[in-house]
Amino acid sequence: MSKFLTASIGRKFLMSVTGLFLMLFIVVHLTVNLLLIFDDSGDLFNVAANFMATNPAVKIMEPILGLGFMIHIIWSFIISWENYKARPVKYNKQDLSNASSWSSRNMLILGALVLVFLIIHIYDFYWKIKITGSDLLPNVVINGEEMHNTYLLVSTHFKESLVFSLLYVLGGVLLGLHVVHGFWSSFQTLGINNKIWMSRLQWVARVYAILVAVGFSVIPLYFVIKF
Amino acid sequence: MADKILKKLYIKVWRQNNAQDKGRFETYEIENVSTGSSFLEMMDLLNNNLIEKGIDPIAFDHDCREGICGICSMFINGRPHGPDTAVTTCQLHMRKFNDGDTITVEPWRAAAFPVIKDLIVNRSAFDTILQAGGFISVNTGGVPDGNAIPISRDDAEEAMDAAACIGCGACVAACKNSSAMLFVAAKVSHLAKLPQGRIEAKARARNMVAKMDELGFGGCTNTGACEAECPKSISISHIARLNREYLVAKFAE
Ligand code: HEM
Ligand code: SF4
Numbered sequence: 001m002s003k004f005l006t007a008s009i010g011r012k013f014l015m016s017v018t019g020l021f022l023m024l025f026i027v028v029h030l031t032v033n034l035l036l037i038f039d040d041s042g043d044l045f046n047v048a049a050n051f052m053a054t055n056p057a058v059k060i061m062e063p064i065l066g067l068g069f070m071i072h073i074i075w076s077f078i079i080s081w082e083n084y085k086a087r088p089v090k091y092n093k094q095d096l097s098n099a100s101s102w103s104s105r106n107m108l109i110l111g112a113l114v115l116v117f118l119i120i121h122i123y124d125f126y127w128k129i130k131i132t133g134s135d136l137l138p139n140v141v142i143n144g145e146e147m148h149n150t151y152l153l154v155s156t157h158f159k160e161s162l163v164f165s166l167l168y169v170l171g172g173v174l175l176g177l178h179v180v181h182g183f184w185s186s187f188q189t190l191g192i193n194n195k196i197w198m199s200r201l202q203w204v205a206r207v208y209a210i211l212v213a214v215g216f217s218v219i220p221l222y223f224v225i226k227f
Numbered sequence: 228m229a230d231k232i233l234k235k236l237y238i239k240v241w242r243q244n245n246a247q248d249k250g251r252f253e254t255y256e257i258e259n260v261s262t263g264s265s266f267l268e269m270m271d272l273l274n275n276n277l278i279e280k281g282i283d284p285i286a287f288d289h290d291c292r293e294g295i296c297g298i299c300s301m302f303i304n305g306r307p308h309g310p311d312t313a314v315t316t317c318q319l320h321m322r323k324f325n326d327g328d329t330i331t332v333e334p335w336r337a338a339a340f341p342v343i344k345d346l347i348v349n350r351s352a353f354d355t356i357l358q359a360g361g362f363i364s365v366n367t368g369g370v371p372d373g374n375a376i377p378i379s380r381d382d383a384e385e386a387m388d389a390a391a392c393i394g395c396g397a398c399v400a401a402c403k404n405s406s407a408m409l410f411v412a413a414k415v416s417h418l419a420k421l422p423q424g425r426i427e428a429k430a431r432a433r434n435m436v437a438k439m440d441e442l443g444f445g446g447c448t449n450t451g452a453c454e455a456e457c458p459k460s461i462s463i464s465h466i467a468r469l470n471r472e473y474l475v476a477k478f479a480e
């Protein structure tokens with residue numbers, strides 16, 4: 001296993017494994033978040049959010065998720081830099097528009113924008129819920145159990161600011177563009193692909209990307225339109 | 228299709244005296260080019276004109292002129308081998324251009340392919356990768372009967388598809404990362420699908436990838452530009468196979 005993690009395919013292997021893990025996390029995250037729009041009393045979402053905050057299995061996964069993000073982000077800059085160096089003299093004229101997809105050529109930019117969004121997002125919610133607290137976070141009692149009224153914090157944010165809501169729509173779209181290439185690419189990287197599965201995986205990638213982009217976008221839009 | 232005459236073209240071409248020279252673009256005019264001529268024939272005409280004017284002709288690689296040797300590397304109007312699919316530069320026809328066009332011609336650009344002169348680059352990095360594992364070891368002696376080793380038709384076809392690679396380097400030239408993965412994948416794949424190639428498969432994948440990295444090629448990010456620009460339309464599914472072969476070989480280490 002010598003030098004595996006610094007070899008080109010080894011580096012990509014790390015990107016792929018962490019990418020797959022992050023995509024799985026996104027499915028869970030989106031599912032929980034969608035509860036925001038299926039129960040206007042907020043109980044459904046609050047119970048789910050409370051479960052995610054207190055369940056020991058989820059608690060174990062939290063640092064692993066953080067690590068996954070760190071590795072994915074750090075390695076993304078490493079591979080992008082190495083790949084940039086592989087062409088010291090650039091072309092005067094280069095046209096890749098017919099040869100490759102826009103997303104595939106802009107993974108670092110898309111990822112970096114997702115990262116900017118991620119930082120804002122963590123500050124907005126995670127930070128307030130876990131660390132600083134907020135006036136919008138009174139405790140509620142649901143089915144005899146006391147918990148944060150996370151629903152109030154999230155829904156108020158979206159209802160009060162259109163800019164804030166649109167930022168979240170943008171975040172969803174950017175992530176969708178990142179994974180429309182990332183999804184099938186991660187299987188290709190692991191060697192789980194062939195001529196038959198190529199178009200199937202690319203098709204599933206599109207479905208996944210649309211679900212992510214639309215799923216995350218409808219939540220803020222719901223609060224903007226309904227309230 | 229009757230050939231037409233392109234009355235005037237402007238060829239903006241990279242001129243570089245040697246590897247140390249910084250290089251520059253020069254634009255030359257050329258008149259009366261038949262749309263039926265190949266891009267290389269147009270370059271020949273241009274060079275004739277340049278020689279008559281006492282200008283050093285443009286150095287470019289060419290050999291078979293029938294799309295099989297892979298030497299004719301030119302990056303034309305932003306694409307390796309120019310504006311056509313599944314062709315080499317020698318098979319590119321001037322009918323792909325319009326009268327009055329300015330055509331930009333550059334050498335392959337990659338750290339691993341240094342410019343020797345003008346449009347000629349040094350592609351010996353590919354040979355070095357092949358020497359690292361793109362072969363099977365055989366003992367001398369009688370030639371075994373080919374039919375004594377059964378190979379399924381599908382495997383034979385797949386191996387042949389990969390073996391169609393002519394080592395032109397268009398994949399590296401097209402790739403935004405200057406990655407040689409399609410070339411290496413083609414070479415690994417064509418042996419991986421045959422029983423004779425299985426014997427050294429693990430060492431081959433490990434060594435060829437290590438050599439590719441060492442020589443300064445970039446990594447693959449699966450953009451697919453290589454397949455789109457490959458004159459032999461080698462599929463990136465071979466890259467999936469290379470990844471598989473490599474990962475298995477590495478985890479078995
Ligand atoms: C939840 C967030 C994210 C998810 C679900 C995700 C998912 C993925 C996936 C699946 C891949 C494909 C891996 C492969 O081709 O083998 C990938 C690649 C990549 N990601 Fe992310 N990613 C996320 C966030 C980020 C962030 C924050 C960055 C940071 C700057 C980033 C930068 C990259 C880069 C540069 C690549 C490699 C591009 C390529 O190989 O084509 N990603 N990502
Ligand atoms: S894979 Fe295609 S583009 Fe790359 S060297 Fe072989 S023939 Fe040329």
Ligand code: FES
Pocket residue numbers: 288289290291292293294295296297298299315316317318
């Ligand atoms: S000159 Fe041989 S492929 Fe073009």
